[in-house]
Amino acid sequence: MENYKKIIEDIYLDLKDVEDTGKIADYIPELAFVAPDNLGINITTINKESFGVGDFEKKFSIQSIAKILSLTFAYKLEGEPLWKRVDVEPSGNPFNSLLQLEADLGKPRNPFINSGALVVCDVLLSHLENPKEDFLNFCKEISNNTSLSYNEKVAQSEKSVGFRNVALCNFIKSFGNIKNNVDDVLDFYFHICSLEMNCKELSQIFLYLADDFYTTVKGKRILTMNEAKRINAVMLTCGFYDESGEFAFRVGLPGKSGVGGGIIAIHPDKFCMTVWSPKLNEKGNSYKGMLFLEKFTTKTASSIF
Amino acid sequence: MENYKKIIEDIYLDLKDVEDTGKIADYIPELAFVAPDNLGINITTINKESFGVGDFEKKFSIQSIAKILSLTFAYKLEGEPLWKRVDVEPSGNPFNSLLQLEADLGKPRNPFINSGALVVCDVLLSHLENPKEDFLNFCKEISNNTSLSYNEKVAQSEKSVGFRNVALCNFIKSFGNIKNNVDDVLDFYFHICSLEMNCKELSQIFLYLADDFYTTVKGKRILTMNEAKRINAVMLTCGFYDESGEFAFRVGLPGKSGVGGGIIAIHPDKFCMTVWSPKLNEKGNSYKGMLFLEKFTTKTASSIF
Amino acid sequence: MENYKKIIEDIYLDLKDVEDTGKIADYIPELAFVAPDNLGINITTINKESFGVGDFEKKFSIQSIAKILSLTFAYKLEGEPLWKRVDVEPSGNPFNSLLQLEADLGKPRNPFINSGALVVCDVLLSHLENPKEDFLNFCKEISNNTSLSYNEKVAQSEKSVGFRNVALCNFIKSFGNIKNNVDDVLDFYFHICSLEMNCKELSQIFLYLADDFYTTVKGKRILTMNEAKRINAVMLTCGFYDESGEFAFRVGLPGKSGVGGGIIAIHPDKFCMTVWSPKLNEKGNSYKGMLFLEKFTTKTASSIF
């Protein structure tokens, strides 16, 4: 950990001065209120040491990063048949997504694009009695963190402008790959995306993907080693929308971004790391977050390749 | 190595009896002559120990696997500006490829789809005096293997039916991203794909991607550590056409397939492995090759994730 | 009229014996109940003579034929600015429709594909106090036919399975080209499509497109001559989905089909004709309806070309 600390601090100081050419996500009205110059970093190693700099203890909207949690829960409950409902292939550029959904008869390309995350929510709805409550409890259990909560305002804000997601969900329903009521699926989806955490909490909650032998405080496994590796693989190939290849190329770690400006990255058997900086590049990923991780893996030679 | 041997032999024996639902590639007339029940496996570790079973010493047409070699050579000669000519993103399903090429104004999505490999050939043509000879010499040097050669019949066979590649090359030329004469680019491309090697030779020639400190017999580096890692990253996200995600998910190693039925896979810091079985699944990758590698990484827990 | 009668009767008798390779539309549950061997034909000339054979007095669901009526009403109320909201170009094959809508930033290609008809409904909602009632009154006025009504069962039936239309309407809304509430637009749309008429009524209600000097019983014009000609032009280029070119080629008249199996065709300055036969060809147009009209225009040399 010690050598990580110095490197993290150095890059943090460098980055403070770098001009941020990104733009804050403003299509969700509530997200537009966040101060654009927040910058937080946190690393947690598999022996549970944690270190953070900057705004690493401020909560933010984790948005699509939550899709790893819903995927994990659905995989745990549904097992391998999950992959009959959603594929594990990168999706090419975004403007093809509806076309591909049509060609693939309603089976989304992967669980991290919106269509796939909606199907994952639908799978969860079929398993859970009280979906929103049960999902929150699952998150609390794996992180041993009881302070997690949805941001109701963000969920409503997203619902008020989420016509594309309504379109997507109905489109998939027309192929029969949404089993529950469309409104229920969307409400669940918007709530999951509204989860709030800070960098430190995020780097802790995803340790189960870094540590092959991770157990909860109650001594339970979240996923088998094989299942965790598979989720890492899907993150590497599909975690950054149309920039997944670029992230693998420049950073070399499995990871996932959210439009709130957060990125988490996993080094199997070593650590989980979070960076948060709200301004996004044109592909929708945190501009400084990408930059930080590239510098970090270069200086520490910690790519998985 | 000793524990790998036993596992390889066991899976090999298993696979001999598995029914092969694949189909041999017959769109290139010359390739259709290969005996479909060939099955060869070879592993070479970074300390240069090598072990093979089955038809691991029979030469076959490596086809698209050669795209790693041309990419390596172009990256070495052109450096980072190479990525202005070709991107590093997975391409989504194949029927979008021309559409994407149009949307991306002639910049191929990655160097392993045909459009990208053609641009890589064009880059090489701009650097080399005698392209076909120089490329062969480069391959001989990195592998310390003087027996390498093109199969002229295969090259001509592919040229005789290669209308799609002619279309692709002219299409990219119309955007200005092919600088040399289209016929020269295609001739070079068809020759590169006609290279013949056996499993053992293949698992040796790609050691420079597994070993961070690899040097040729003359003591020269092929690529920097960082460059090699980047090529591994591109192989992981783009090496298996529309099945790249599936390969990462099931096998968990960077790799590359060819329509001749060969697959190579890299475990960074450990080994390079080749499997050859000519019958292809519907995505164009060796059916038994995929199966072998999935079983192997599961039994040896050697995924990079 | 006399020579038309004989020709119509002859073709009608011929067609009765032709094997119908079409299939009844069954995606709308309520439509699947119609007897598949219905066959009705009616012609009304601009001097208001009318002649019918077969099931020309049985009511059926006119479905997309109603899109001419909603377009007419919206054009009358909105004038030329209507064409800023919806284009007049044929749409190519259907699987591109969402892609094109994305490329065209939510402006549908024409008013006869579903996306365009939804925008037309949205325009009407912005003008009308009681949309469903007002639209019905408009139809009654232009046809001098007080018996027109929606089929509530069909409207509900379509709503229960209309996920694609819900998707489409939300998708367009995401581009800002739907101004009213999505549910209201869809409810109005499904009602319009549920209108029921028989062949005779249909061939009478569209006389305003055949007769340059048409006025209602109250002496009012529906559209200017120029406007009527433009609607005819849009019918010719876009009235038969992905078979519009084929219809122009084989039949040579402006027309419009519906999935209920009806087709209307206009010969400017001469007549309006309706054919009804519920079984559809693979492009979604009445199999025998197309056949009848081809034979009719060939025998009477009444193509507009």
Next chain:
Amino acid sequence: MENYKKIIEDIYLDLKDVEDTGKIADYIPELAFVAPDNLGINITTINKESFGVGDFEKKFSIQSIAKILSLTFAYKLEGEPLWKRVDVEPSGNPFNSLLQLEADLGKPRNPFINSGALVVCDVLLSHLENPKEDFLNFCKEISNNTSLSYNEKVAQSEKSVGFRNVALCNFIKSFGNIKNNVDDVLDFYFHICSLEMNCKELSQIFLYLADDFYTTVKGKRILTMNEAKRINAVMLTCGFYDESGEFAFRVGLPGKSGVGGGIIAIHPDKFCMTVWSPKLNEKGNSYKGMLFLEKFTTKTASSIF
């Protein structure tokens, strides 16, 4: 004719003063040399009266207008089986063309987009001994005009930059829908497009599409009445690329444009008209040509609708 003359002269004078927001086609080097302010108009009625204003006797490159002539010749030689090789549907917006060609397995959407015109040329090559000479003789015969000739410079100029057409032709060949040598098809195609005529000659050569009873000076029919009507139908639905619907909507006549700035329009049973003005709108059709024809058909009420 007399009332046409006055109207034509009036619109001509109006148009001289209208600012031309179009742009001359410069992708074919040789075409860029044409003076942009040329403006010529000619009408020929079916009783062979002809009237022209402005630059109606200057020759220009008719480009895609020649596709009507090659289609006519191929239809005459091949008959109805021609339509198994090329469809008659409008093509939607241009950037889908390759995608559609792939989805339709190499069958072009219509004979007026480049892919379709290439297939028509291929059909002609299969029938003709000396294609270029035979085609020119055919054109001379139907027009009774012995002065027709190819512009070799324009043909070569187009060949030197025609990578897209080379791509297209090879792509179709890969589906088996080009039977002859690709280079021969392209050479023939580029020559056909290089034909030069003036407005007067153009309005005379296409009289066979306006006059149901047209015969050559030797008393021969070019096409049957039914065949001629069908070509008119295809012109109406497909003659103006992605602006075909707009032309039908605004002008209301079958017609065909070329990137040289020419447009011909047919009024069945009445006349054939040519307008030439080299600057093109963004859809690739003559800006003033479209404007002239819209004004003309409005003032003369000569739309076919």
